[in-house]
Amino acid sequence: xxxxxxxxxxxxxxxxxxxxxxxxxxxxxxxxxxxxxxxxxxxxxxxxxxxxxxxxxxxxxxxxxxxxxxxxxxxxxxxxxxxxxxxxxxxxxxxxxxxxxxxxxxxxxxxxxxxxxxxxxxxxxxxxxxxxxxxxxxxxxxxxxxxxxxxxxxxxxxxxxxxxxxxxxxxxxxxxxxxxxxxxxxxxxxxxxxxxxxxxxxxxxxxxxxxxxxxxxxxxxxxxxxxxxxxxxxxxxxxxxxxxxxxxxxxxxxxxxxxxxxxxxxxxxxxxxxxxxxxxxxxxxxxxxxxxxxxxxxxxxxxxxxxxxxxxxxxxxxxxxxxxxxxxxxxxxxxxxxxxxxxxxxxxxxxxxxxxxxxxxxxxxxxxxxxxxxxxxxxxxxxxxxxxxxxxxxxxxxxxxxxxxxxxxxxxxxxxxxxxxxxxxxxxxxxxxxxxxxxxxxxxxxxxxxxxxxxxxxxxxx
Numbered sequence: 001x002x003x004x005x006x007x008x009x010x011x012x013x014x015x016x017x018x019x020x021x022x023x024x025x026x027x028x029x030x031x032x033x034x035x036x037x038x039x040x041x042x043x044x045x046x047x048x049x050x051x052x053x054x055x056x057x058x059x060x061x062x063x064x065x066x067x068x069x070x071x072x073x074x075x076x077x078x079x080x081x082x083x084x085x086x087x088x089x090x091x092x093x094x095x096x097x098x099x100x101x102x103x104x105x106x107x108x109x110x111x112x113x114x115x116x117x118x119x120x121x122x123x124x125x126x127x128x129x130x131x132x133x134x135x136x137x138x139x140x141x142x143x144x145x146x147x148x149x150x151x152x153x154x155x156x157x158x159x160x161x162x163x164x165x166x167x168x169x170x171x172x173x174x175x176x177x178x179x180x181x182x183x184x185x186x187x188x189x190x191x192x193x194x195x196x197x198x199x200x201x202x203x204x205x206x207x208x209x210x211x212x213x214x215x216x217x218x219x220x221x222x223x224x225x226x227x228x229x230x231x232x233x234x235x236x237x238x239x240x241x242x243x244x245x246x247x248x249x250x251x252x253x254x255x256x257x258x259x260x261x262x263x264x265x266x267x268x269x270x271x272x273x274x275x276x277x278x279x280x281x282x283x284x285x286x287x288x289x290x291x292x293x294x295x296x297x298x299x300x301x302x303x304x305x306x307x308x309x310x311x312x313x314x315x316x317x318x319x320x321x322x323x324x325x326x327x328x329x330x331x332x333x334x335x336x337x338x339x340x341x342x343x344x345x346x347x348x349x350x351x352x353x354x355x356x357x358x359x360x361x362x363x364x365x366x367x368x369x370x371x372x373x374x375x376x377x378x379x380x381x382x383x384x385x386x387x388x389x390x391x392x393x394x395x396x397x398x399x400x401x402x403x404x405x406x407x408x409x410x411x412x413x414x415x416x417x418x419x420x421x422x423x424x425x426x427x428x429x430x431x432x433x434x435x436x437x438x439x440x441x442x443x444x445x446x447x448x449x450x451x452x453x454x455x456x457x458x459x460x461x462x
Contacts, residue, residue, distance in 0.1 A: 009072045016069040034163045055079045162189040195250045244337035260435040263394045264443040267426045268451035298453040312400040329378035332365040342378040402437045406430035
């Protein structure tokens with residue numbers, strides 16, 4: 001008969017009174033073992049508290065803002081079935097740490113995630129023989145189609161101990177979890193461990209030849225990052241990075257190191273466009289029409305004319321995946337860092353509809369209400385600093401995209417008309433592109449066409 005057990009905060013490195021910044025489940029949710037229950041953020045790291053067993057959440061004991069220490073009750077969970085799939089409670093796990101973990105059966109076949117079938121590795125010696133448990137009686141028969149399979153890869157001592165979310169995160173960064181040292185109980189690998197591994201590789205603390213992972217084996221041979229005690233030179237203050245800063249930092253370091261960036265600079269004459277934008281604003285006071293809306297429409301037109309910009313390299317860097325949809329990422333500045341929500345099907349929306357959606361998604365970003373789906377599927381990104389200043393910059397490509405447009409502040413400048421200088425409003429454009437996919441001539445044509453469309457919006461009708 002199913003029973004209700006307590007899920008508690010595990011060893012969190014000796015920290016106490018750590019605040020809860022996210023509650024990831026609610027009463028009634030069906031959860032898997034190692035699924036995140038809450039997220040804690042200490043002064044040094046952010047960590048998820050995993051479910052020690054599978055089942056149904058009956059009560060969540062914590063809320064955002066609560067402060068907890070090791071052993072605090074997170075939730076009451078009704079263990080699935082007869083509890084065979086459940087891990088022992090925290091107290092039992094602590095007293096039985098020397099027992100080698102057993103492989104946990106899966107309720108359905110999963111060829112691409114075989115390592116998820118194995119429990120956490122330990123530092124104890126591996127048993128002389130490991131028996132692989134048979135599938136439950138209710139499991140469907142195996143498919144007749146066979147795939148190459150390495151039995152050694154799923155032995156407990158061989159499989160990195162990490163949650164599915166961390167595995168996905170590592171795959172996105174090209175990190176081999178087998179090369180990452182887990183800092184949580186039982187050697188469990190967290191997102192912070194993956195980020196620290198990437199930073200160590202980029203900083204030269206770990207040799208790229210031993211770092212593992214396709215994206216990290218590119219031959220970077222850097223000297224170690226300088227270790228400096230800044231307090232010797234004067235007063236200092238230590239301020240922890242936000243979660244967004246940490247995640248974005250790892251992604252940006254990878255993108256800058258692994259993509260050969262080149263930036264093409266140009267100007268667009270937006271004198272007539274700005275006059276039209278102001279007129280639209282007067283006619284439609286219920287929505288804010290910004291220059292960014294026109295940039296989105298112009299970028300879509302340019303992507304249609306030059307399809308190689310609306311593409312991504314495949315995992316082997318041997319094929320170019322040309323996309324037939326037009327989802328545009330917009331960099332939004334928030335108090336916690338830069339995020340890039342995506343406006344989908346921008347080619348099917350008019351200026352006013354785009355203006356309305358842009359206002360909504362920007363507000364969601366600043367209010368920390370963006371979901372994962374809001375930031376996925378982008379084809380091309382736009383980073384606008386026009387509201388702040390500057391004349392040009394080099395935006396970093398948002399992989400797996402192959403280009404990004406940077407926009408600086410427009411300025412009135414004298415332009416020779418053939419007979420006299422006339423004042424024109426010029427908008428600086430900075431296009432960073434992946435030189436593996438796009439050459440300089442194509443980039444120059446792209447920005448020239450973009451400037452042409454922004455200078456005469458009637459071309460959007462062609």
